[in-house]
Amino acid sequence: MTDGPTHAPVARPEAPSASPAGQPASGPAPATGPWRTALRHLRRDRVAMGSAVVLLLVVAACLLAPVYEKSIAGTDAFTSNVNGTTLVDGQEVPVMQAEAGGLGLGVTPIGPTGDPAHYLLGADPQGRDVAARLLYGGRNSLFIGAVSALLCCALAVLVGVSAGYFGGVVDGVLSRVLDVLWAFPVYLLAICLSVVLLTSGLTLGPVTIDAGSLALPVFIIGLIYVPYVARPLRGQVMSLREKEFIQSSVGAGASDLRILLREVLPNVVPTVIVFLPLMTSINMLTESALSFLSIGVQPPDASWGTIINDGLGLLYTRPAVAIAPGAAIAVTAVALNLLGDGVRDALDPKAKLRGAV
Amino acid sequence: MRLSRQSAALAGSVAAVALLAACSGGSSTPTASGSGTGTGTAAADAGTVRPFDPAHKGGTFLALAKAAGGTLDPQVNYTLQYWQLYQATYDGLVAFTKADGEASFTVVPDLAESIPAPTNGGKTYVFTLRKGIKFSDGKDVTVDDVVASFQRIYKVSSPTAGSFYSGIVGADACIKTPKTCTLEGGVVGDAAAGTVTINLKAPDAEILYKLAVPHASVLPKDAPAQDAGTKPIAGTGAYMFESYDPNKALVLKRNPNFTEWNRAAQPEGYPDQITMQFGQTVEAAVTAVQNGQADWVFDDIPADRLGEIGTTYADQAHVNALTAYWYLPMNVNIPPFDNLKARQAVNYAVDRAAIVKLFGGSNLAAPVCTILPPGFPGHVDDCQYSKPAGATWTAPDLEKAKQLVQESGTAGQEVQVIVQDDEVNKAIGENVASTLTQIGYKATAKPISGNIQFTYIQNTKNKVQISLSQWYQDYPAASDFLNVLLGCASFVPESDSSINIAGYCNKDVQAKMDEALALGVTDQKAADAIWAQVDKTVMTDSPQAPLITPKKIDFLGKRVGNYQFSKQFYMLVSQLWVQ
Numbered sequence: 001m002t003d004g005p006t007h008a009p010v011a012r013p014e015a016p017s018a019s020p021a022g023q024p025a026s027g028p029a030p031a032t033g034p035w036r037t038a039l040r041h042l043r044r045d046r047v048a049m050g051s052a053v054v055l056l057l058v059v060a061a062c063l064l065a066p067v068y069e070k071s072i073a074g075t076d077a078f079t080s081n082v083n084g085t086t087l088v089d090g091q092e093v094p095v096m097q098a099e100a101g102g103l104g105l106g107v108t109p110i111g112p113t114g115d116p117a118h119y120l121l122g123a124d125p126q127g128r129d130v131a132a133r134l135l136y137g138g139r140n141s142l143f144i145g146a147v148s149a150l151l152c153c154a155l156a157v158l159v160g161v162s163a164g165y166f167g168g169v170v171d172g173v174l175s176r177v178l179d180v181l182w183a184f185p186v187y188l189l190a191i192c193l194s195v196v197l198l199t200s201g202l203t204l205g206p207v208t209i210d211a212g213s214l215a216l217p218v219f220i221i222g223l224i225y226v227p228y229v230a231r232p233l234r235g236q237v238m239s240l241r242e243k244e245f246i247q248s249s250v251g252a253g254a255s256d257l258r259i260l261l262r263e264v265l266p267n268v269v270p271t272v273i274v275f276l277p278l279m280t281s282i283n284m285l286t287e288s289a290l291s292f293l294s295i296g297v298q299p300p301d302a303s304w305g306t307i308i309n310d311g312l313g314l315l316y317t318r319p320a321v322a323i324a325p326g327a328a329i330a331v332t333a334v335a336l337n338l339l340g341d342g343v344r345d346a347l348d349p350k351a352k353l354r355g356a357v
Numbered sequence: 358m359r360l361s362r363q364s365a366a367l368a369g370s371v372a373a374v375a376l377l378a379a380c381s382g383g384s385s386t387p388t389a390s391g392s393g394t395g396t397g398t399a400a401a402d403a404g405t406v407r408p409f410d411p412a413h414k415g416g417t418f419l420a421l422a423k424a425a426g427g428t429l430d431p432q433v434n435y436t437l438q439y440w441q442l443y444q445a446t447y448d449g450l451v452a453f454t455k456a457d458g459e460a461s462f463t464v465v466p467d468l469a470e471s472i473p474a475p476t477n478g479g480k481t482y483v484f485t486l487r488k489g490i491k492f493s494d495g496k497d498v499t500v501d502d503v504v505a506s507f508q509r510i511y512k513v514s515s516p517t518a519g520s521f522y523s524g525i526v527g528a529d530a531c532i533k534t535p536k537t538c539t540l541e542g543g544v545v546g547d548a549a550a551g552t553v554t555i556n557l558k559a560p561d562a563e564i565l566y567k568l569a570v571p572h573a574s575v576l577p578k579d580a581p582a583q584d585a586g587t588k589p590i591a592g593t594g595a596y597m598f599e600s601y602d603p604n605k606a607l608v609l610k611r612n613p614n615f616t617e618w619n620r621a622a623q624p625e626g627y628p629d630q631i632t633m634q635f636g637q638t639v640e641a642a643v644t645a646v647q648n649g650q651a652d653w654v655f656d657d658i659p660a661d662r663l664g665e666i667g668t669t670y671a672d673q674a675h676v677n678a679l680t681a682y683w684y685l686p687m688n689v690n691i692p693p694f695d696n697l698k699a700r701q702a703v704n705y706a707v708d709r710a711a712i713v714k715l716f717g718g719s720n721l722a723a724p725v726c727t728i729l730p731p732g733f734p735g736h737v738d739d740c741q742y743s744k745p746a747g748a749t750w751t752a753p754d755l756e757k758a759k760q761l762v763q764e765s766g767t768a769g770q771e772v773q774v775i776v777q778d779d780e781v782n783k784a785i786g787e788n789v790a791s792t793l794t795q796i797g798y799k800a801t802a803k804p805i806s807g808n809i810q811f812t813y814i815q816n817t818k819n820k821v822q823i824s825l826s827q828w829y830q831d832y833p834a835a836s837d838f839l840n841v842l843l844g845c846a847s848f849v850p851e852s853d854s855s856i857n858i859a860g861y862c863n864k865d866v867q868a869k870m871d872e873a874l875a876l877g878v879t880d881q882k883a884a885d886a887i888w889a890q891v892d893k894t895v896m897t898d899s900p901q902a903p904l905i906t907p908k909k910i911d912f913l914g915k916r917v918g919n920y921q922f923s924k925q926f927y928m929l930v931s932q933l934w935v936q
Binding site: 078079080082083096098099101102103104105106107108125126212294298299300312313314315316317318 | 640659660661662663664665666667668669671674676708710711714715717718719720721778780783784787788790791792794795801802803804910
């Protein structure tokens with residue numbers, strides 16, 4: 001990644017005659033705003049639209065987790081059901097099935113039944129419905145991915161814009177802080193922070209985050225990726241600062257705050273919007289990795305990472321427990337990335353965001 | 358003893374055993390017969406030892422373990438992994454019989470010619486050393502070696518120096534200043550007579566057991582006065598350690614200077630070489646044994662391979678009950694379990710049948726309600742916390758548990774269940790947390806690394822409310838469970854070595870245990886009856902919730918024969934046939 005400008009400055013949103021990519025509007029067609037133009041581009045992108053639909057379906061399914069759990073499956077996704085029973089082909093069978101043959105060693109959770117009302121995807125090692133936990137797990141994975149992406153982008157805007165606009169000592173200090181943070185391998189840093197904070201929670205002034213709270217992985221993941229977003233933003237702002245419209249504002253005596261809010265921020269917002277789905281995807285994968293290592297979402301809560309962890313010991317006998325959340329992660333991550341690419345193309349077709357970061 | 362590698366951290370925490378034995382104050386001699394469960398000592402060789410069959414001599418036995426077991430020093434290492442191998446490499450003055458089943462609890466003379474009758478009111482034992490025995494390096498075993506070996510227990514700060522061997526005269530000074538340990542007046546050698554005299558501060562009914570474990574191995578007097586680490590020390594057993602690389606393998610070969618002197622104590626082995634390779638996953642090790650590429654999987658078999666092993670490979674699997682139990686220690690000194698009703702509620706609520714399933718099913722574990730495991734001296738079937746109450750556990754009583762939680766005024770409190778982060782421990786922890794939530798607590802399971810969990814839950818600084826732990830016998834005596842795990846002397850606040858994890862200290866119960874220890878010197882059966890009462894009283898106080906007693910699976914290659922399971926030290930590795 002470079003420190004230099006990575007984006008051609010996008011046109012000011014308040015300039016109605018320019019496209020988001022800074023290209024002149026074509027022909028005599030009625031003037032459209034850059035956002036509307038970008039949306040039109042996005043709508044024409046079938047891959048991006050398909051990805052958005054997939055994402056919407058995943059989100060909708062996850063939001064309906066309680067409905068599935070209570071009204072369809074009739075189970076409790078968070079309570080052990082090791083001694084429970086269920087119906088398969090009209091017959092009552094134990095959820096945890098003891099091996100009857102030979103020496104009678106081992107107890108295996110029931111496998112996928114194909115029946116949404118009775119352990120559609122089988123049971124996990126605690127006898128809980130994998131399908132119900134998959135939906136609840138998706139809620140947590142997506143929540144953590146999305147909120148940490150928002151947090152990450154917000155912090156990155158604060159740091160990147162300040163460093164890029166003010167330059168000098170402010171830039172020096174903030175850039176070195178970013179350098180130090182980015183010098184750590186991302187996963188190693190996340191694991192270290194998780195291990196420490198999961199023991200005692202986090203207290204930042206008046207704000208306290210409990211050890212088992214979902215806010216903890218949100219904070220950790222949001223923090224560690226700040227340099228990933230902040231550094232391109234800093235470069236972009238450094239470039240913007242030399243533009244005529246900024247210089248004229250300075251010359252007109254506008255305050256720094258006014259210039260930042262009215263001139264700079266509107267020009268970095270498209271970049272941030274491009275980053276959001278990408279960061280959501282990356283953060284969701286990070287959350288899954290941390291949860292898989294038992295240092296993310298804590299039981300009995302579920303995330304796709306914890307469910308894969310639950311299935312790890314059942315790979316030989318009940319692979320569906322690990323494969324189902326793995327597939328969910330893959331589908332969602334691909335959809336988010338394709339949507340992110342579509343948004344990038346729509347807002348800034350000349351940008352080489354991926355290459356830059 | 359703990360089964361896993363981190364057991365070495367147990368260190369000197371089991372202070373209660375010898376300390377209290379030393380305080381027992383009896384004056385009679387130890388009995389030659391044990392309780393009805395086969396414990397005790399025998400002056401003669403056990404009669405159940407299988408004769409040697411030279412037709413099966415030879416070959417290499419290949420064992421696979423996920424990781425090495427730490428130091429190779431027999432006076433420092435405290436893991437089952439190497440204690441099993443020490444049976445074929447080192448000897449003490451006495452030894453547990455190398456035999457199948459209950460006979461293995463019998464102590465027989467090893468380097469000593471016989472087990473002496475104690476004198477001086479049960480406080481003095483005079484052992485006569487056998488003549489003509491050599492170490493694997495060719496040097497003769499002398500009285501000086503024996504004396505030096507006892508001194509070395511303290512010099513290397515053996516994990517049991519302060520517990521098992523603190524009753525020897527002079528031990529206090531050795532514990533205080535190990536480097537200058539002489540055990541003056543405690544262990545005295547007479548080279549001319551070929552005798553070693555052990556003087557105790559007070560009679561100890563369990564001293565012969567303590568002399569039969571690897572920490573009391575006889576080593577050359579020039580053995581290093583610190584942990585030998587990966588460097589093998591010469592021994593007297595049928596095998597010697599030839600090489601040890603904790604990242605690769607441990608290799609045992611025949612001791613060229615070994616001649617069988619007492620088959621019950623140190624039998625000649627069958628394989629020419631025993632190799633334990635490290636580094637493979639347990640899954641890979643299971644597959645290797647299935648394919649005939651290895652002979653034994655040391656580690657516990659993964660849950661999802663059990664079914665296949667129990668059916669397709671049933672003739673290669675051996676399942677044996679262990680004198681051990683898994684339990685939930687509850688900290689009686691901090692909320693919510695400083696409340697008796699809260700502790701009793703946990704005992705009523707835990708679903709032991711579910712725990713059995715999570716462990717691998719009813720053929721691998723059984724529910725328990727007492728601290729002394731079934732088949733152990735002093736054990737009496739009794740279950741106060743079952744629905745209905747009876748001799749054995751039937752079902753949990755959630756309603757009663759909920760009622761007790763309400764009455765205790767602790768409902769709604771947050772509770773963390775601290776467990777190891779392996780598959781089985783985590784699953785049981787989650788199940789317990791789920792149960793606690795059902796009866797009114799806000800409970801979560803907190804898995805932490807198996808390398809630190811055992812010490813973490815012992816230290817009161819960590820304010821652990823409830824945890825999951827295991828205990829496997831060191832030797833067959835009730836005190837090894839009750840007095841070690843619940844004796845007042847075993848509770849050491851703010852220490853990583855406070856094996857009384859619950860922090861339970863009941864003066865009346867302690868007095869009873871002291872009485873049983875003293876009585877054991879003269880009448881073990883009467884003592885066991887007192888231990889049974891202690892067990893019942895302790896369970897009423899509920900500082901623990903016993904869960905299950907486990908079984909062990911030995912999964913062997915198809916070519917392996919002559920399997921024998923010592924209840925004391927588990928599978929007799931040197932007695933296996935590979936051809």
